[in-house]
Amino acid sequence: MTYQVHIIGGGLAGSEAAWQLAQAGVKVRLSEMRGSGDMTPAHQTDGLAELVCSNSFRSDDADRNAVGLxxxxxxxxxxxxxxxxxxxKVPAGSALAVDRDAFSAGVTRALAEHPxxxxxxxRIDALPSFGLTIVATGPLTAMGLAESIGAATGEEALAFFDAIAPIVHRDSIDMDICxxxxxxDKVGPEGDGKDYINCPMNKAEYLAFHQGLLDGEKTEFKQWEKDTPYFEGCMPIEVMAAxxxxxxxxxxxxxxxLDNPRTGHWPWAVVQLRQxxxxxTLWNMVGFQTKLKHAAQVELFRTIPGLEKAExxxxxxxxxxxxxxxxxxxDRQLRLKKTPHIRFAGQITGCEGYVESSAIGLLAGRFAAAELAGNAIAPPPLSTALGALLGHITGGATADSYQPMNVNFGLFPPMDEKVHKKQRKEAMTSRARAELAEWMAEIA
Structure with a gap:
């Protein structure tokens, strides 16, 4: 197929960008190295939009939460x-969580079937020298392409470490304890207020567990890795413990x-697992990203009440x-200023989170489609969630202080009029809805 836009990377951002372009009638070549004999350190399949960490897209509350908006x-x-x-989706209280395999299969099928x-x-090892291109290779970009990006930008890429949480077989959890x-008891969409498995700890158990996190054998860093920071949103649990x-x-x-029904009281601490x-059949340990070595994980996590026989x-x-x-x-259209035929999207731009990465892929796809049609569109207003996130990426911070960021109301411009603090989030979401509707009408 003769293509008009080349997308490099079949993760969340690349998949979303491909869909937006395809739906606009644009021919797309989507290059994904997984499935060609190459694999990243974090992926396990060759499915498009594979979720490598949590299975949660976080809050689905569009009235009071920026990511829900x-x-x-x-x-x-x-x-x-x-x-x-x-x-x-699977039950997760007020959050939107998914069956990761079904989700990836659905995205892969939709794109594979699109004409x-x-x-x-x-595997693409160098930035194309011509033709509209969207680079959405994510934070695990292959070394050859990473070097090509470095040569094109003239800047060193920033770096940080990300950790993955363990997943437990449901039938190995002791529900006589949990x-x-x-x-x-918050009830979310299709939930029943009982969407998490809770493992209770008393004070002595917590103190022993905390010490175990500090003492457990951890992955060793190479010398050049030691000064690389963590992203706060995926902080390893043992780093938090320290x-x-x-x-x-x-x-x-x-x-x-979280009232323990067996005691009628809150425990001293709780470990939660999410479907x-x-x-x-599989449940992940919420917030338990870790760099403990595998044997240390098994030994320590089986001291958690209810997980003594965890598989x-x-x-x-x-x-x-x-x-x-x-x-x-x-620039504000996600184009590389030095070589504007190339756009970047997803986590490689420095946004953080599944939804944020997908959102920037969506914008990159729409910007590229508009450019091809000769109808360049203005970025969404800064008062919208899309605009606020884009504003952070393309100018909301200096390069020296720039760090990965989830969407949050701190990225939005303040309200013009006096609004009571308790009504501020609702007012900001109402403003965002109105201004997004105006923007959509303009780009239609």
Whole structure:
């Protein structure tokens, strides 16, 4: 197939960009190295849009949560990622979580069946010298292409470490000790207020566990890796533990809002597991990203009440992520300033999170389609979730201070009028909806 846009990378951003272009009538070549004999350190399959860490797209509350608002905006723009997430969703309270295999299969099928998309299993080792291109290779970009990007930008890529949480077989969890509940019994879409498995810890158990995190054998860094920072949103649990004795009790192991039905009280600490597949046979340990060595993980995590006989479908791991200095290198259309036939999308731009990566892929696809049609479109307003995220990536921070960022209301411009703090989020989402509707009407 003769193509008009070349997309490099079949993750969330690349898949979304391909869909937006294809739906606009543009012929797309989607190059994905997985399936060609190459694999990244974190992926396990050759499926498009494979989720390598959590299976959660986070809050689906579009009235009071910035990422929920981003969900809604993407749905309004016919996002493939959000459509397939809806089809593959599993109970997760007010969050949107998916069966990762069903989700990836749905995205792969939709693109494979689209007449405007050609999926090619190949590794691209250099940036194309001509032709509209979207680079969406993510934080695990192959070395050859990474070097080509470095040569094209004249800048070193920033880097940080990302960790993966373990997944447990449901039938190995002792439900005589654990119980099902969502925090404060909150009921989300298609949930019942009992969407998480909760493992209770008393004070002595928590203190022993905390010490075990500090003492456990961990992955060793090479010398050049030692000064590379972590992204706060995927902080390994043992790194959090080192920050203080109660850090975990105010973070991923907080017990508030979780009454143990056997005692009628909140435990001292709680380990939560979230459903990972539609069958409910696999559950991931929420917030338990880790760089502990595998044997140390099994030994320590089996000291958690209810997980004494836990069988792990996947243990935690650590990989190195890279991203470019987008505020310095990209324009507001996500084009590389030095070579504007190339756009970047997804985590390689420095956005963080599944939804955010997909959203930037959506925008890159729409920008490229408009450029081909001779109708360049303005970026979405900064008061929308899409616009706020794009603004952060392309100019919301200096290159020296630029760090991966999830979408949040701190990226949005403040309200013009006086709004009480309790009504601020609702007011910002109302403003975002109105301005997104105006923008969509303009680009139609």
């Amino acid at each position: 981003l969900h809604a905006e993407m749905r309004n723009l016919n996002s493939l990622i959000m459509a397939e997430a809806g089809k593959a 405007n998309v050609e999926i090619v299993r190949e 119980w099902m509940a969502s925090r404060w 920050r203080g004795l109660d850090t975990l009790r105010f973070g991923p192991m907080k017990p508030v809002g 990972d597949n539609a069958l409910g 792990f479908a996947r243990l935690g791991g650590l990989h190195r992520n890279t991203f470019i200095q987008s505020p310095k290198l990209l």
